[in-house]
Amino acid sequence: MNKLWPISGGIHPPQNKQQTQNKPIIRLPTPECFYLSLFQDRGAQLGEPLQPLVTTGAQVKKGQLIAESKNNKNNHAVPLHAPTSGVIGAITQRPLNHPSGNLGAHLELISDGLDQWCPLTPNAEPFKLEKTTLLTLIQKAGICGMGGAGFPTAAKLATPFPIHTLIINGTECEPYITADDCLMQEEADDIISGALLCAHLLGASKIQIAIEDNKPLAIKNIYKALPKNTAPHIELTTLPTIYPSGGSKQLVQILTGQQVPSGQQAASLGLMIINVATVRAVWRAVRWGEPLIERATTFTGNALKQQNNVWVKIGTPVNFLLNQLGWDKNNNGLLILGGPLMGFNLNAHAALGKTSNCVIAASTDEMPAPPMEAPCIRCGQCDSVCPAQLLPQQLFWYAKNQDFNRLKNHNLFDCIECGACSYVCPSAIPLVQYYRHAKAEIRTLEFKKTKADQARTRFEAHQTRVQQAEIEKNAKRQARQTANTTIQAQLKQAAPTPSETTQKEQPTQDIEAKLNRHKQSAQERLLRLTLQAEEEKIPARKEKLAASIKQAQLRLNEAEQKLAESNAHTQSAKLTQKLQASPHQQAEQALNTLKKQLTITEEKLREAEKTNAPSLSALTLAVQKLQQKIQQATLDLNTLPTTPTQPDAATLAAAEQALARLAAKKQQSPEEKQQALKESIEKRIQQLHLRISTSDADKIPILNESLAALEARLKELER
Amino acid sequence: MAFFSEITLGQFILQPPWLSALIALGGLCFFCGLLLGFAALRFRVEGDPIVEQIDAILPQTQCGQCGHPGCRPYAQAIANGESINRCPPGGQDTINALAHLLGVEPLPLDAEHGVASSVNTVAFIREDECIGCTKCIQACPVDAILGAAKLMHTVIASECTGCDLCLDPCPVDCIEMRPLETPIQFLPWSNPSAHIIASSRTS
Numbered sequence: 001m002n003k004l005w006p007i008s009g010g011i012h013p014p015q016n017k018q019q020t021q022n023k024p025i026i027r028l029p030t031p032e033c034f035y036l037s038l039f040q041d042r043g044a045q046l047g048e049p050l051q052p053l054v055t056t057g058a059q060v061k062k063g064q065l066i067a068e069s070k071n072n073k074n075n076h077a078v079p080l081h082a083p084t085s086g087v088i089g090a091i092t093q094r095p096l097n098h099p100s101g102n103l104g105a106h107l108e109l110i111s112d113g114l115d116q117w118c119p120l121t122p123n124a125e126p127f128k129l130e131k132t133t134l135l136t137l138i139q140k141a142g143i144c145g146m147g148g149a150g151f152p153t154a155a156k157l158a159t160p161f162p163i164h165t166l167i168i169n170g171t172e173c174e175p176y177i178t179a180d181d182c183l184m185q186e187e188a189d190d191i192i193s194g195a196l197l198c199a200h201l202l203g204a205s206k207i208q209i210a211i212e213d214n215k216p217l218a219i220k221n222i223y224k225a226l227p228k229n230t231a232p233h234i235e236l237t238t239l240p241t242i243y244p245s246g247g248s249k250q251l252v253q254i255l256t257g258q259q260v261p262s263g264q265q266a267a268s269l270g271l272m273i274i275n276v277a278t279v280r281a282v283w284r285a286v287r288w289g290e291p292l293i294e295r296a297t298t299f300t301g302n303a304l305k306q307q308n309n310v311w312v313k314i315g316t317p318v319n320f321l322l323n324q325l326g327w328d329k330n331n332n333g334l335l336i337l338g339g340p341l342m343g344f345n346l347n348a349h350a351a352l353g354k355t356s357n358c359v360i361a362a363s364t365d366e367m368p369a370p371p372m373e374a375p376c377i378r379c380g381q382c383d384s385v386c387p388a389q390l391l392p393q394q395l396f397w398y399a400k401n402q403d404f405n406r407l408k409n410h411n412l413f414d415c416i417e418c419g420a421c422s423y424v425c426p427s428a429i430p431l432v433q434y435y436r437h438a439k440a441e442i443r444t445l446e447f448k449k450t451k452a453d454q455a456r457t458r459f460e461a462h463q464t465r466v467q468q469a470e471i472e473k474n475a476k477r478q479a480r481q482t483a484n485t486t487i488q489a490q491l492k493q494a495a496p497t498p499s500e501t502t503q504k505e506q507p508t509q510d511i512e513a514k515l516n517r518h519k520q521s522a523q524e525r526l527l528r529l530t531l532q533a534e535e536e537k538i539p540a541r542k543e544k545l546a547a548s549i550k551q552a553q554l555r556l557n558e559a560e561q562k563l564a565e566s567n568a569h570t571q572s573a574k575l576t577q578k579l580q581a582s583p584h585q586q587a588e589q590a591l592n593t594l595k596k597q598l599t600i601t602e603e604k605l606r607e608a609e610k611t612n613a614p615s616l617s618a619l620t621l622a623v624q625k626l627q628q629k630i631q632q633a634t635l636d637l638n639t640l641p642t643t644p645t646q647p648d649a650a651t652l653a654a655a656e657q658a659l660a661r662l663a664a665k666k667q668q669s670p671e672e673k674q675q676a677l678k679e680s681i682e683k684r685i686q687q688l689h690l691r692i693s694t695s696d697a698d699k700i701p702i703l704n705e706s707l708a709a710l711e712a713r714l715k716e717l718e719r
Numbered sequence: 720m721a722f723f724s725e726i727t728l729g730q731f732i733l734q735p736p737w738l739s740a741l742i743a744l745g746g747l748c749f750f751c752g753l754l755l756g757f758a759a760l761r762f763r764v765e766g767d768p769i770v771e772q773i774d775a776i777l778p779q780t781q782c783g784q785c786g787h788p789g790c791r792p793y794a795q796a797i798a799n800g801e802s803i804n805r806c807p808p809g810g811q812d813t814i815n816a817l818a819h820l821l822g823v824e825p826l827p828l829d830a831e832h833g834v835a836s837s838v839n840t841v842a843f844i845r846e847d848e849c850i851g852c853t854k855c856i857q858a859c860p861v862d863a864i865l866g867a868a869k870l871m872h873t874v875i876a877s878e879c880t881g882c883d884l885c886l887d888p889c890p891v892d893c894i895e896m897r898p899l900e901t902p903i904q905f906l907p908w909s910n911p912s913a914h915i916i917a918s919s920r921t922s
Contacts, residue, residue, distance in 0.1 A: 448778075451779075452777075452778055452779035453779070454878070455779040455780065455781065455861050455878070455880045456774070456779045456790070456791075458861040458862055458863070458878060459779065459781045459789060459790070459791075459860050459861050460791075461862070462859075462860055462861060462862050463789075
């Protein structure tokens with residue numbers, strides 16, 4: 001007999017195992033529809049959903065792989081296999097077999113009733129397989145811990161720690177549950193073979209099978225099945241019944257007297273604990289190639305006529321099985337998945353999974369509605385029964401207060417949620433529910449924090465990148481500027497005169513065109529900005545636009561001024577040229593002007609002929625006169641000297657004055673211009689009146705015509 | 720003269736008590752000064768630690784609703800005395816945490832800067848309408864939009880903070896905010912009052 005150590009705390013609730021304990025595990029008809037949860041059975045913590053590998057309408061065989069983890073590297077997710085042959089239906093949202101009771105995606109499988117296996121690959125000699133091959137086989141078979149935590153077995157067996165002792169957990173300490181008990185009675189050989197295979201895989205030198213002393217038949221059958229003189233020493237240990245001896249950390253303490261450090265696993269002490277149902281599943285997967293699609297589940301509680309252990313295919317809806325066992329819905333107080341201490345309320349429509357070890361359909365007498373929660377009286381009973389040596393009343397205090405930091409400091413995450421504290425609480429406080437709620441909240445907060453940290457990192461990287469780009473842009477601009485200045489300096493050094501002359505000799509026309517372009521673009525810009533400002537609604541932007549408009553206006557003014565200056569300059573230059581020209585040149589120019597006038601008048605004459613205008617006779621006269629003048633000028637031209645004349649001061653001054661007037665006229669506003677025009681027209685009308693009164697009779701009609709035209713124009717202007 | 724010639728330098732120092740006290744205290748001061756100087760150099764803190772702490776509380780959506788170009792500038796502003804109630808994405812929880820950290824009264828959220836939403840959102844680009852102008856890519860503070868000029872863009876939903884800064888620059892209004900589904904593993908659990916496991920103690 002091995003020496004055993006006591007655990008701290010622990011309780012002795014009524015066992016209630018006799019209802020199902022020594023009966024064979026039965027098989028019930030399978031349902032028409034299976035609902036396979038795409039979420040991993042991972043105890044309280046749900047993982048990422050699995051990715052279905054089949055589409056709606058696909059024919060599947062029993063044991064065929066139908067869903068696996070999206071992330072291939074993630075060996076913490078186990079694949080899902082079809083529990084029977086049939087057709088894949090839709091993906092539906094159904095209640096999960098999870099304490100949160102939330103809805104989750106389920107893959108629907110419509111059974112064809114044939115229950116045909118897909119081809120399996122058995123291994124006649126599993127002990128001769130490579131370690132990695134074994135791990136792959138276990139992973140592919142979708143095996144996870146069937147005691148309740150649901151941790152993927154392949155990931156657990158691939159531990160980096162050296163393992164010297166493998167502990168097979170057959171304690172099953174929680175009341176009501178007898179699934180492992182019955183399994184040990186019926187499948188002792190498979191369990192022993194599976195244990196030996198796992199020990200072989202881990203390289204463990206010792207196997208300890210731990211069973212509580214309230215399972216005499218299981219102990220007997222396992223003892224009978226124990227092989228003699230095997231390479232790893234295998235022994236059976238019977239434990240005194242105490243709840244929760246089956247928790248992995250508690251079991252380590254009972255068997256070895258060692259405590260698993262906070263935040264670590266038993267593997268760090270060279271120990272590994274695996275459930276009996278899990279080792280059996282490992283053996284079946286490796287020896288016969290069967291994936292995990294079926295498990296033994298206890299159906300108990302007084303609301304059932306027949307209480308028994310049942311082979312349950314995963315994905316079977318609970319109510320389907322309950323109805324077959326004579327479920328009295330009217331007398332059902334609570335429907336619980338798991339044991340009465342650690343389990344949770346189950347929706348009858350939920351489907352069972354790989355970790356569902358017990359369903360309790362308790363009658364109202366058996367489990368009446370819990371009494372009202374009373375205030376904590378600090379009696380300290382929870383403290384004395386806590387197997388994890390925590391301070392339950394303190395944790396309760398902080399959980400109610402949502403003081404997550406203090407909860408973490410008080411090692412909330414070392415709580416195994418065994419429910420011993422809730423069981424003994426005289427105030428009927430559902431302590432474990434508070435802890436579970438707080439744990440979920442902390443996990444959510446941590447998830448948010450990781451997201452925030454990720455966003456911060458990305459934001460900072462973004463900022464750095466933008467700044468870097470700005471710096472690079474500036475550097476490039478700087479480099480361009482320096483390059484430009486050096487090139488210009490070099491050019492100046494190489495050929496200083498030509499560059500200057502080209503600068504000076506730039507034709508005036510070009511300059512004018514350029515200035516015109518400037519003015520035009522400034523006008524366009526102003527127009528665009530004004531339009532934008534009218535459409536803009538945000539005040540801050542409007543202000544900005546207003547500033548831009550002002551700037552554009554200034555630029556436009558500048559351009560106009562420059563253009564005017566340039567015009568004045570060119571005009572004065574032209575005038576000076578004119579004044580300095582020789583009589584010959586002057587005459588030539590006069591001749592040119594006359595010729596131009598002649599062409600214009602001829603044009604007008606032609607138009608008048610077409611329309612038969614009243615000015616026809618006047619125009620014919622004007623053309624004749626102009627032709628005479630041109631003849632005269634051509635004759636005179638040859639007699640004139642070619643030497644340039646020196647214009648006297650008076651002429652120059654008069655010219656300057658004329659220019660100034662011109663410039664002044666240019667700067668007049670449109671109204672002023674109009675006014676000036678009106679005045680000049682009026683003046684001309686007066687002169688015409690004078691001329692009409694003094695001239696010959698034959699000219700009077702022409703003059704009258706002109707007068708009429710002028711008067712018409714004046715009227716137009718006034719309008 | 721005979722008196723002076725008979726005593727050594729050490730004896731002379733020890734002779735007048737005030738002088739020895741002065742030397743002892745002076746030496747002590749010098750030593751402590753050295754220690755402080757060394758500590759000031761050795762344990763120098765880079766940056767303002769309070770800004771880091773405030774920044775750690777802020778939700779890091781980088782949305783700019785507080786009027787600052789990101790969460791860290793707002794953290795800096797709070798450290799310089801700005802009001803703590805200008806963060807709509809953080810909501811009342813963030814305000815309470817800031818109030819706790821800074822030892823001030825928690826204020827209600829300033830409605831001028833937006834209203835807190837209980838639903839997390841994520842930007843979504845209607846891809847067939849996207850013209851590939853890259854304007855949203857430039858606006859995104861966390862580089863969560865993928866795409867190139869004249870090619871369709873898309874939002875990396877897992878990186879999007881839901882700040883909606885990409886909505887405004889879009890010339891064809893093909894971006895919309897969609898509510899983000901909380902992963903099922905992070906859905907809140909029901910509070911204990913409703914679901915209680917009855918224990919078997921009555922039987």
